[in-house]
Amino acid sequence: MKADKIFINGEVITVDQHNSIAEGVAVQGNRILAVGSTEEVLSYRTADTEIINVNGKSLLPGFNDAHLHLTIYGTNLLGVSCIAPHIKSLDDIFIDLRKKCQETPKGKWVRAWGFKESSLKENRFPSKDELDAISTDHPIVIIRTCNHTSIANSKALEIAGITEQSSNPDGGIIERDSNGQLTGKLIENAHMQLFEYAAYAEDEIRKGMKLASDEFIQAGITSVHDAGAYGDGADSLRIMQQAINAGEVKVRVYALIGSLTNSHEFVEKMVSAGPITGLGDDRFRIGPAKLFTDGSSVGPTIATRQPYSHNQDDYGIIYYSQDELNRILGTAHKKGFQITAHAQGDRAIEMILDCIEAALSEHPREDHRHRIEHAGIASPDLQDRMKKLGVVPIPNPAFMYVNGERYLEYYGDRVQYMYPARDYIDKGIVAAFASDAPVIFLDPMLGIHAAVNRKSTDGQGVGENQCISVLEAIRAYTWNGAYASFEENIKGSIEVGKLADFTILSESILHVDQEKLKDVKIELTMVNGEVLYDRNDLCGKKNPKKGARSLVF
The missing domain is CATH 3.10.310.70 (Diaminopimelate Epimerase; Chain A, domain 1)
Known part of the structure; x- marks a missing residue:
């Protein structure tokens, strides 16, 4: 058992069960061969092994963004x-x-x-x-x-x-x-339906997907959960698979079965077609059936149980009735799909929880891992129901940094349980972090910064009772994302036998001032055992991405 590449003298944040910190990692092909001290991993070298000295920098699992829009991100760049x-x-x-x-x-x-x-x-x-x-x-x-x-x-x-x-x-x-x-x-x-006419051509979509993948890699992201695009979702899935097969999209994709336009039509089409959640391989896999239930947290158009703090007549927008949710997603659950919905306000979250509870009551299933995308205003009673039902919420920590001032204006004290990372951890709820790019910034380091500090761009505290540790934030951006897609046995942590997907940071994330976490850079990104981004030629080879433009967001 000899290594192709060995990384030594690093701060290897394994995200294993014990949050172990190691010094080195040996890679053979596309798998992790060994994890341990520098001396231990060097025992796997040969004359042909490439040795990379990490020099005390953090090496951690590749980031897994559990909710973004690959197609929209890419076409935006056009x-x-x-x-x-x-x-x-x-x-x-x-x-x-x-x-x-x-x-x-x-x-x-x-x-x-x-x-x-x-x-x-x-x-x-x-x-x-x-x-x-x-x-x-x-x-x-x-x-x-x-x-x-x-x-x-x-x-x-x-x-x-x-x-x-x-x-x-x-x-x-x-x-x-x-x-x-x-x-x-x-x-x-009304906005969503406009894009039935404003859709991009297929060649533009594919070009955009490649651009997006390149930027994800530069951000240290090795896996994404694609949350859909405008128009016919089936077309987006087909183009995405073609781009992945052609090597144009390098990140691993877990594709939610949802569309921003008439999401129920795409869900019903896919449920009738036969394939279910889990179909695919480690590069592309079918994910949950997804609907929209309410709107945007900064619109603001989310559906709330109490009126907005700045407008006592506004309770937001609901896309579907409870009966419609139960019928569409209940059928998907019955057929074997993981199910989920975009639900930002507490009223919308309550509706999707009612839907999941009804589906499980009629057709019980163990380890379903049904999800809620965003789960914005997740009050304690809703958290308790998530725990009881085994639901995986997908919060967006950087929303608090980018939108914190508006949230205080729109929702008042409810910010104390918006995207409540601390509560989720304390209650044993597995929550997978996501950016929702291109809605906000892509950078996982900003998401970690926001989860640890819970401050807005002007330094104002926004629900600081929900602050978590750096290691907890890293887990939410890595292993938890793999769990949300039933893939924690092959990725999400640096352990022997798992896929060699990881990123190296510009310094030690465990020793940097936590107020400066967002300034930590991505030094190197590896996917499937291949170094795809090497900002400062850490591997000592000419970097094909050297000189590439910086992240758009």
Whole structure:
């Protein structure tokens, strides 16, 4: 048993059952051959073994982001970025949109992404008329960072068949001014349905997937749970499999069966087709059936049991009735699927828990690992039900850093149990961390920073009772993600026999000032025993990614 690569003199955070810290790792092919002291792992070397001196830096399992949108992240990179460093105002966005229109054939879509009104000088949305002033020959749409709201120009609305006479779709709003005129703003399901017309071409989607995969690798992410895209989910799955088979997408993918557009249609199609959760291999695997139940935490459009703190008349939006949830996801459970739903508000979480409880009562199943995506306002009574039912929540710790000020405004004291990592750990609930990129920043180090510190961008504490340790945060971003996809026996920790997926950081994560965790960089990323990213040529070879642009987010 001889090693192809041996990493020595490191701080190897194994994330095993005992949270052991080792010094070295030996790799043979795509598997971990040995873990232990530098002396122990060097016993597996030969004249051909590559020896990499980690010099005291942290080596840990590759990050497993349990909820992001691979396709949307990738295709966003083909559009106009509203979070580029030079964007300070609406005028800056308009300038970039005009440039994009000039290089885009008339009639073709021009899209901007990452829009966040509070980050701009004007602190408002643009109007339809302002977008029309840029072009009426191109359909233009600006997508808010939450991916639940957009602004469209007249051409885009015309293509989508949206007029003053159009009715609001179920779970959505077509905004009008006081005179009943369209403003161009589309909220929730109205926004989702626009993308039946604004979809990217297949070659663009595939190009975007490769770009996204490259950036995930640079962020130390080796596995992702893809939470779906706009349009026909079956097409996205097919293109993703083709990109993985062609080696264009290097990260491992656990694909949720869900779409941002009419999610029930895709779920029902897949449930009828026959394949169930778990079909696939260690590169691509079918995940849970997923529905949307409510909206965005910063819209704000999430469904709450009590009104929003800043608006006593607002309780958010619900996509499906309880009977519809029970029927659609209950059938998926009966057929053998893991089931899940996007549920941010406590009312939406309660509904999906009621659905899971009903499904298990009618068709009991051990170790189902049914999930709740985000599970934003998870009050203690809902946590207790998660524990009792064996539910795996998928919280987004970096939301507290990016959106903390808004959460305090919208939800008040409820921030004390938003994305409650401390409570989950203390109650023995396995919660897998996720970014929800491109909704917010991709970087797992920011997620760890947010989970450990629970402060917003301005340094304000936001539910600091939910702070956890660095080691606990690492586990939530690695082993817990593998558990959420039934793959903890092959990845998620650095143990003999598991897949050789790991990342090396720029320093010791256990000794860095915890207020500076977000500044720790990714030094190296390995997937399947292959070094795919080596920022400073740690392996002493020319790095094919050297000089690649930095992460977009």
